[in-house]
Amino acid sequence: MNIIKGINVLFFAALAISFLSCNDSEDPEVALDVPETYSFSRNGESSVSYSGQTARLDMLAELKAYIGTAHNGAELSEATLLDMFANENNPFSTTTLNESGKQLESKTFLADVDFFKNILISAAEASIATEPAVQGQAGLINRGADRFILVDEKGWEYTQLVEKGLMGATFLHQIFNVYLTDAKIGNNVENTELSEGKNYTAMEHHWDEAFGYWGVNPEFDEEGENRFWGNYTYGREAYLGSAAILKEAFLKGRTAIVSRAYDIRDEQRDVIYEQFELIAAATAIHYINEGLSDISNGDIGNLFHHASEGYGFAMALKYNPYKKITSEQIDSILNEGLGTDGDFWTITAESLNSAKITLVTAYPELAEFADDL
Amino acid sequence: MRNLLFFIFGTIVLASCTTDGEILGKMNDFDQGPMLQNIGNELILPVYQNLSTSTQELKNSVEILVEAPTLESLEQARTRLKQARLDWQYCSPYQFGPAETYALSAVLNIYPIDVNQIERNLSEETYDLNTLSNSDARGFQTLGYFLHQPDLTDEELLAALTGTKTDYMLAVATQIASTSLSVYTAWSSEGGNYLGTFTSEDAFGVNVGSSVGKLVNAMNQDFERNTRDGKIGIPAGVRSLGEPILTATEAYYADYSVELFEASISAYHQLYTGGSDVGLDDYLKAIQATTTSNEELAEKIDKQFETIKMVSLSDPLTTQITNDIDPVLEVFAEMQRLIVMFKTDMASSMGVVITYQDNDGD
Numbered sequence: 001m002n003i004i005k006g007i008n009v010l011f012f013a014a015l016a017i018s019f020l021s022c023n024d025s026e027d028p029e030v031a032l033d034v035p036e037t038y039s040f041s042r043n044g045e046s047s048v049s050y051s052g053q054t055a056r057l058d059m060l061a062e063l064k065a066y067i068g069t070a071h072n073g074a075e076l077s078e079a080t081l082l083d084m085f086a087n088e089n090n091p092f093s094t095t096t097l098n099e100s101g102k103q104l105e106s107k108t109f110l111a112d113v114d115f116f117k118n119i120l121i122s123a124a125e126a127s128i129a130t131e132p133a134v135q136g137q138a139g140l141i142n143r144g145a146d147r148f149i150l151v152d153e154k155g156w157e158y159t160q161l162v163e164k165g166l167m168g169a170t171f172l173h174q175i176f177n178v179y180l181t182d183a184k185i186g187n188n189v190e191n192t193e194l195s196e197g198k199n200y201t202a203m204e205h206h207w208d209e210a211f212g213y214w215g216v217n218p219e220f221d222e223e224g225e226n227r228f229w230g231n232y233t234y235g236r237e238a239y240l241g242s243a244a245i246l247k248e249a250f251l252k253g254r255t256a257i258v259s260r261a262y263d264i265r266d267e268q269r270d271v272i273y274e275q276f277e278l279i280a281a282a283t284a285i286h287y288i289n290e291g292l293s294d295i296s297n298g299d300i301g302n303l304f305h306h307a308s309e310g311y312g313f314a315m316a317l318k319y320n321p322y323k324k325i326t327s328e329q330i331d332s333i334l335n336e337g338l339g340t341d342g343d344f345w346t347i348t349a350e351s352l353n354s355a356k357i358t359l360v361t362a363y364p365e366l367a368e369f370a371d372d373l
Numbered sequence: 374m375r376n377l378l379f380f381i382f383g384t385i386v387l388a389s390c391t392t393d394g395e396i397l398g399k400m401n402d403f404d405q406g407p408m409l410q411n412i413g414n415e416l417i418l419p420v421y422q423n424l425s426t427s428t429q430e431l432k433n434s435v436e437i438l439v440e441a442p443t444l445e446s447l448e449q450a451r452t453r454l455k456q457a458r459l460d461w462q463y464c465s466p467y468q469f470g471p472a473e474t475y476a477l478s479a480v481l482n483i484y485p486i487d488v489n490q491i492e493r494n495l496s497e498e499t500y501d502l503n504t505l506s507n508s509d510a511r512g513f514q515t516l517g518y519f520l521h522q523p524d525l526t527d528e529e530l531l532a533a534l535t536g537t538k539t540d541y542m543l544a545v546a547t548q549i550a551s552t553s554l555s556v557y558t559a560w561s562s563e564g565g566n567y568l569g570t571f572t573s574e575d576a577f578g579v580n581v582g583s584s585v586g587k588l589v590n591a592m593n594q595d596f597e598r599n600t601r602d603g604k605i606g607i608p609a610g611v612r613s614l615g616e617p618i619l620t621a622t623e624a625y626y627a628d629y630s631v632e633l634f635e636a637s638i639s640a641y642h643q644l645y646t647g648g649s650d651v652g653l654d655d656y657l658k659a660i661q662a663t664t665t666s667n668e669e670l671a672e673k674i675d676k677q678f679e680t681i682k683m684v685s686l687s688d689p690l691t692t693q694i695t696n697d698i699d700p701v702l703e704v705f706a707e708m709q710r711l712i713v714m715f716k717t718d719m720a721s722s723m724g725v726v727i728t729y730q731d732n733d734g735d
Binding site: 078079082086089109110111112114117121 | 493612617618620
């Protein structure tokens, strides 16, 4: 019995040592050779893959475009909308997407799945409305002189709530709460053996998947294709410089993973959390500013359009597990600043300004250019 | 002696890098035969038999309700539904072999259901409950949805049971009963005799494909995903930055989620102790398994079950979460501790390799 116990002790000691020896986590004192584009290779072949993320960006683009057809009076099918969310019954334009095995719904922040499904169901109902939108009633409303948008009974523009909302609840949530967590890139994640049939380790791949949800092109060309968060990152670049900071963080972190410089990886991860949160906050302020000018122009349609975008970006703040803003502050922006209980028909210049002050209080670094964003 | 120890030490270090359980396997001096016989004959077979009986009774009660919708037949169907769900808890740890073949868990107990999908099926009147897209539009919770409508009085509920709804309920109940029966038949020695496979000497050992390997993997996976996360963690908001998801409770419509949870814990405790005969605890004692801090593992796990059972939760779970979430989070944390003992300490002491992975990649 003592012998067996002794062996067990030895075994665990050995196990502890073997973990160390399998996972060289000591940071080597070497300068990292960080590339200029998001391209990494092993044995002459690329080791980067984030096709699943690209597929989901494509899906959201198609979903938004479909909802957008209602602005011109098209009737939306509830079944199609929900199918596009869950990728069921071949809802997309290409077989590649339909047969990708990927979907948005299962990657969406669990507590908000019903929120988005209800918006989709509501969009289908609203699309058959024959009367224009008024407070408490969904329908079309003029945006500017010559076009219409479909809004719900609170004035929420469906396309914007779905697009900006899922940018937070799906894309940012996946970056924050899945791919950059210790479960996916922590020191116990495989970073020696290649994944079966692949040219990357699990840790490398998870980092790439986080990068894939950002939506920038791998060359970091501002004029190139930059989608969703990629697009909005460059949108506030003059004030925040986040595109440059994130570029460096993603490249350096990925290089650090290859070099097993895990302290550096963790530093870069922190930068990524901070920057995405800042982009969301700054973009929310940007749309609040747009809303203020809509109010002075007396343009309700544009106010609702911009408030819908602002709502999505403000909501996105909640997905950061290390967020600087409190849940109460987010709640006050969504349910007071952007109208009572989010009813855009009750928005005032005063309520928008108070939402802006709340954001600046939470992110003082935005104060000096908050009115210019 | 010193050299020998060093040699063993070195070998283990190498072995642990290649995830080879063979060396640990040799350390096992436990006769698995009686344990597998006991677990197979006295635990698994009877619980599948119970499930097969109670789901048949559930189906009968739905048939009676459909033919004669009265307060009595409604009450009877509710009682049968609850019994079948309680019986299911005792089968849930054993989702390997026939249960896997028939995707039993996906047929019976996917939740939360998609009410919208159900309503769509009802309005279209053509649906195939066997398709993947209907996996959240069938099973126990779907029957719960039809039999428990919080907004309706029982009289109103009965009045609203129209032809399409009753057809749907019957289809769901029939699918539940027939799938449960198929799994039981596949286990029984008069049927597919998977029991024979499970207890045969060929399946001894701890390698991938061995009975113990399958059992330990299946129970860990089910406990982690369904008992810890599905029943408690997800509704309590543990997977959503603390934001509770009340609609994700197991018996959301029928309001007895805590009872189902408690049955699940009992089922695991029963499996662990082997009921009145040889169980996993005896296995751990025989190989003198210890934790990393050198405590006796068998005893520690037993104590951990008691700790979990001591936490008192009340139905409806949704109210418990809303009004007093602390015990819910406490029971989650205690289950988390149990998982470490099951998945790390127990599996590695036995030399079982955990082969399942969380499936949220790509």
